[in-house]
Amino acid sequence: MGLRDDLDRFREVGEERREDLSEFIQYGDLSGGNRNDIQIPIKIVSLPGFEYDQRDQGGVGQGDGGTPDVGQPVGQPQPQPGDGDDGEEGEPGEEGGEHEYYEMDPEEFAQELDEELGLDLEPKGKRVIEEKEGPYTDLTRSGPDSTLDFERMFKEGLKRKLTMDFDEEFVREVCKVEGITPREVFEWARSENLPVSMAWIEDAHAEAADDRGTWASIEDVEENVERETVHEQIRRDGIKHVPFRREDERYRYPEIIEEKEKNVVVVNIRDVSGSMREKKRELVERTFTPLDWYLTGKYDNAEFVYIAHDADAWEVEREEFFGIRSGGGTRISSAYELARELLEEYPWNDWNRYVFAAGDSENSSNDTEEGVIPLMESIPANLHAYVETQPSGNAINATHAEELERHFGDGDDVAVAYVNSEEDVTDAIYRILSTEAGDSDE
Incomplete structure (x- = not known):
């Protein structure tokens, strides 16, 4: 095997050794790229190359000003570019190395996540955009x-x-x-x-x-x-x-085939009250971001709505959604009230709908039973999901997720997932995406 074969092999290994998808979702930096351009870090493999030893600059044809006499010192190697400026040596780690990424579009991300988690979500067409003639499979009693x-x-x-x-x-x-x-x-x-x-x-x-x-x-x-x-x-x-x-x-005569556009609107709801500290917010981001990428890759047209809430709810941009923290209390139903209002722009007959909410399961007294559950039942959607984030385990008053599970049971349009650490993220994503009913758009 020659040097060129070695180089080709190194390049091949370098391309293949991007970060594992599950590992990336659980521990990687999800902020790279955007919703349409996902960047997954590559584990770099340095390519081999030749270079001269800077300590060995003597030899035939290497002297300065002619051939030295026998026993004459030839001096010390001169500083080379990169050895430090003005005689000063560079400190290790002062300059960051150049990071490389594997760029993945949402369609590829969705396909790989399907394979990795064993998912099989088939998007449903809602809005009819074209009617065209199909194969001549239907029969009538008259015709040419x-x-x-x-x-x-x-x-x-x-x-x-x-x-x-x-x-x-x-x-x-x-x-x-x-x-x-x-x-x-x-x-x-x-x-x-x-x-x-x-x-x-x-x-x-x-x-x-x-x-x-x-x-x-x-x-x-x-x-x-x-x-x-x-x-x-x-x-x-x-x-x-x-x-x-x-x-x-x-x-x-030809069968008339309806071409339907696969549209989806995803409502992301997050508790931003005082109890939602940094670690809880990070687990929400680590769960919701891959869900956004996945559904973007699955549907022809994807719209996203972001709602933050404490005791009140308000719509925010994605850039601020994961970082907001307020000092107020918690009334989760306020977010569903706003979601129902905003979803009026996305008619159920034309749009697939996903409503994802996350928090630490702390809610004001009786709000889950009297407010949230009736609102969830009144909002038509392919899937409602709630993600509880409690890194230190359940708090005494963190009962929202349990109340939802008790009420909805094993329904095919409501999923409840628990994320206490990064290791739980991919299980939660699978739990959510594998819950949707096959005929939820009928």
């Missing part, structure tokens, strides 16, 4: 001749032929039975389920007048004359005629 479904018509005629045809020669032999009347022949034919008319039998009976008496009874005919089925007749003679009827005609 060019769309006549001849194959179907032939099959219908063939089924009729197989049903209506019978062994005429055998019936003619029955007409030759001694003393038999047309009515007796007709009644026998009906008992045999032969589709023959009385008029046909009367004609056949008249034609057999000279041969009447050939057989003593119908049983005598059945013992001595071999009957031939319709299938055997077709195999022998082929099909000379297929009895078509007007009612057999069907004309193909």
